[in-house]
Amino acid sequence: MAFRIVASCINCWACPPLCLSGAIRPAVPHFRIDAARCTECAGDYADPQCASICPVEGAIVDSAGEPLNPPGSLIDLSPGSLMKAVRGMENPSEPSVLEARILREHLVGRDFRLACQAQVLGDVTVRPA
Amino acid sequence: MEPISQPTAAGASSAPHPCYSEQAHRHFARLHLAVAPACNIQCHYCNRKYDCSNESRPGVVSELLTPEQATQKALAVGAAIPHLAVVGVAGPGDPLANPERVFATFRELAAKAPDLSLCISTNGLALPQQVEELVKYRIGHVTITINCVDPDIGARIYPWIFWNHRRVRGRQAAEILIAQQQKGLEMLVTRGVLVKVNSVLIPGINDEHLHEVHRVVKARGAFLHNIMPLIARPEHGTYYGLTGQAEPTAEQVRALRDACASDSGGTGMMSHCQQCRADAVGIVGQDRGAEFTLDKVAAMQVDWRAALAKRATVRAAIERRMALHSQIAHPAQPMPLLARRSRPNASETLRMAVASNDGHNVDAHFGSAREFLIFDISPVGAKLVERRNIDRYCNGPTTCGDAAPALAGAIAALSDCTVLLCARIGFEPWRALEDAGISPNSEHAREPIIDALLTVYAEWRDSGRRAAEATSTCLCA
């Protein structure tokens, strides 16, 4: 019975002080949960504390690998609105290196990345810097 | 030993905060320490991969400091930049969501740099329960970001908050946040802590509503209200950035600031905010952060006692200078400083005439000015000599009002001045003034008089028209 922090964690430090079991270790490239210590907060709180403050969808998963904060649950950013944002950029077929990087970062952390990648990143060419 | 444990009343925190006073803004330095990583709410204009845009520029990541590193950095900066007056924590997350880290830093600084004014900038959610602790560390200034006082509007700005061990969403979340912000504001004001309120102007969401916010926070005793433009670009990866939320135009920001200022009788709006970054160093607008990176600071040997003494000297000099400035802005006040100091050498003194309608800014057209403010600027400071009405230089009711004689009268009135500052001036009078040996200058239209005077004086002095020796005691230039 333990949760896990995965690669999309941004090391924001919000969760460690909340964990009564002291299970969360600041680490690079991302924070980790000590499986031997994590109780999933059972008996202490109604909701697991780390997952209740984590700002990143999908960064904390349960033992089955299911995200505790699934895509769209924290910020209502649908693939559709992301697409619109990409199209709204100055030259959508040729995003700047920065735009492409940010978009990729932003999209890849999400579970619907396949849909987005296929439509957005799949057919963009990144200009050399 | 805990040298500073006295609760602080507003008057006791004497160090001027660059974010609070337009004057202090240009003389004193402030340092923001990125010691508070965690946040307890989500704002739609923020992407937690970067720093909080509450007080930071989005898309910028600061070097996160431990409390020890933060203290070390503040002491090093305070030794290298003796006009440092303010140390604040404004990110990258919310200071009060990281109380241990922030208070550990403040505890050390209160002991080793008791002259530095401490401040925090917070979203307000955890404020009420931390007020007593803040007061204990002599926190003189607190900035609260308040974007709304209506939970329905709040629900469009804040998707969730972390509250009482749960994630709370939507309208309910906004309701709690608003209640906490207002309660915190009131508690701070009661305890004599100066509170600045920041509001992010989000067109179509809270633009109209910010009038109401302004009324409410001023009524609760906020010292200043600062309206900042939303920054929302897709590349920042924020909700607003990615959903195409419009940023306000400069005109929208200005109009709202003006409207709020006139709502509250012209007080307590500020317009000089640079949205400084959470890890900013130096005088607002001149970032020196690169000199104080982690490794550089770690390698520095800092004598904090010597630094403390040096800051005291520098501050005294700056305060003298600011006192002189305020004499110009408020000439009715007595001028004890000038009286005490030696008379300036005549060759270093520049007499300038200023065309001003409001008495604060260079805002009058030369042709329509009936009165000029006459100043003597010298290395010792600036002095308002008199308000000179030009009508008595006219040749009499029959000729006055006719353009040319009025011009002649004005020129006669200004004959002892070297420079004339005005907002606008026509070509004819320009040439006539120049012929009379008076340099007209409209480059500083609408600037505060004091700024214009000091700039022009510095130019005049530097251009060598002044006697050569440059041992000016004036730090203004």
Ligand code: SF4
């Ligand atoms: S679920 Fe609870 S016990 Fe487990 S890591 Fe998160 S906060 Fe700690």
Ligand code: SF4
């Ligand atoms: S709250 Fe989430 S993002 Fe922040 S450190 Fe914990 S797991 Fe990582």
Ligand code: FES
């Ligand atoms: S808050 Fe620092 S410049 Fe405005």
